[in-house]
Amino acid sequence: AQSVAQPEDQVNVAEGNPLTVKCTYSVSGNPYLFWYVQYPNRGLQFLLKYITGDNLVKGSYGFEAEFNKSQTSFHLKKPSALVSDSALYFCATQWEDSNYQLIWGAGTKLIIKP
Amino acid sequence: ETGVTQSPTHLIKTRGQQVTLRCSSQSGHNTVSWYQQALGQGPQFIFQYYREEENGRGNFPPRFSGLQFPNYSSELNVNALELDDSALYLCASSFNAGGPETQYFGPGTRLLVL
Numbered sequence: 001a002q003s004v005a006q007p008e009d010q011v012n013v014a015e016g017n018p019l020t021v022k023c024t025y026s027v028s029g030n031p032y033l034f035w036y037v038q039y040p041n042r043g044l045q046f047l048l049k050y051i052t053g054d055n056l057v058k059g060s061y062g063f064e065a066e067f068n069k070s071q072t073s074f075h076l077k078k079p080s081a082l083v084s085d086s087a088l089y090f091c092a093t094q095w096e097d098s099n100y101q102l103i104w105g106a107g108t109k110l111i112i113k114p
Numbered sequence: 115e116t117g118v119t120q121s122p123t124h125l126i127k128t129r130g131q132q133v134t135l136r137c138s139s140q141s142g143h144n145t146v147s148w149y150q151q152a153l154g155q156g157p158q159f160i161f162q163y164y165r166e167e168e169n170g171r172g173n174f175p176p177r178f179s180g181l182q183f184p185n186y187s188s189e190l191n192v193n194a195l196e197l198d199d200s201a202l203y204l205c206a207s208s209f210n211a212g213g214p215e216t217q218y219f220g221p222g223t224r225l226l227v228l
Contacts, residue, residue, distance in 0.1 A: 032214035043116075043204055043219040044157070051214055090156055094214045099170035101147065102206075102217060104156035 002027045002095045006105035013081045013112050021076040021108045023091030032094040033074040034102065035065055037087050044090065050074060061085070081112045116140055118207050118220035126226045132193045135223045137205030139186040145169070145210040146188040147217055148180060151202040163188055164210050192225075200227045 003026045013019045025031055032051055036044040048059025050067045058064045065076045076089060091105040117140035127133050139146055145164045149157035159172035163182035177193040186207070192199055202224050206217035 034216070036219075041224075043118075043120075043221040044206075045116075046216055046218060049214075049216060092156075096214075099162060099164075100210075100214050101159045101162060101170050101172065102149075102157070103159070106156050 002093055002098075002103050004033075004091050004093050004103060004105040006089075006091055006108045008108050009106075010109045010111065013110070015083055015112050015114050016080055019078050019081045019085070019110065019112070021089050021091075021110060023074045023076065023105060025072050025074060025091075025093050027093055027095070029096055031067075031069075031072075031074075032096075032100070033065075033067065034092045034094070035059065035063070035074075035076050036090045036092065038090065038107075039087050047076070047089075083112045083114055086110055086112045116207075116218040116220065118205060118218055120203075120205050120220035120223050122223060123221065124224050124226075126228065127195050128228050129195055129197060131195050131227075132191065133195060133225060135190040135192075135203050135205075135225075137188045137190070137207075137220055139188070139207035140218055143207040143209050143218075144186055145208045145215075146182055146186065147206045147208070148188070148190045149204040149206065150174075151204055151222070153201070157204055160190070169210075195227045197227050200225060 035047040055067045092102045094100040119138045147162040148160040151157040161171040
């Protein structure tokens with residue numbers, strides 16, 4: 001079965017420092033991977049995706065993610081964190097055999113301290 | 115903003131009642147997916163509609179049903195509400211071109227069942 005794991009419930013980073021939010025996946029077939037962000041009492045906002053091609057994917061708000069096939073990972077990164085980046089981050093995968101429904105990780109709460 | 119709208123924003127119902135949630139897709143999109151997000155958890159796929167037909171369903175009982183209209187807007191209906199149905203219900207629209215696609219989310223409807 002397809003699955004996504006986010007091993008950290010919470011990540012704390014000082015403003016201005018680089019941040020990494022981890023995601024690992026288990027899929028059969030081609031992995032289609034996504035990152036979304038959710039602010040309090042809001043819906044999910046798309047950040048970036050990996051479908052095929054370059055392993056380094058750039059997205060919204062200065063975020064990027066690196067697809068690593070050998071480590072089955074798709075970690076989200078940003079070189080310099082902002083307090084406004086504090087939010088809940090979700091990694092997700094789409095599954096070809098289920099009409100591309102999104103299967104989600106449990107989420108990681110990112111806290112950026114001034 | 116994504117252009118996906120949902121109504122109402124909040125709703126309070128009592129156990130056993132029925133509820134209808136509505137979603138208006140982003141212009142140009144032909145697919146709507148519905149997700150349930152319980153507090154502190156990742157979203158769970160309920161079902162997807164493509165060209166007015168159900169195109170995939172998650173592990174939800176038949177009392178969760180839906181519709182998609184010719185203008186690609188959608189409804190989620192839940193009968194015989196249970197306390198555990200209290201959650202944020204998210205609608206996502208996308209363009210189905212036969213492969214993985216980005217889903218764009220509305221702000222959600224928060225349902226409280228008492």
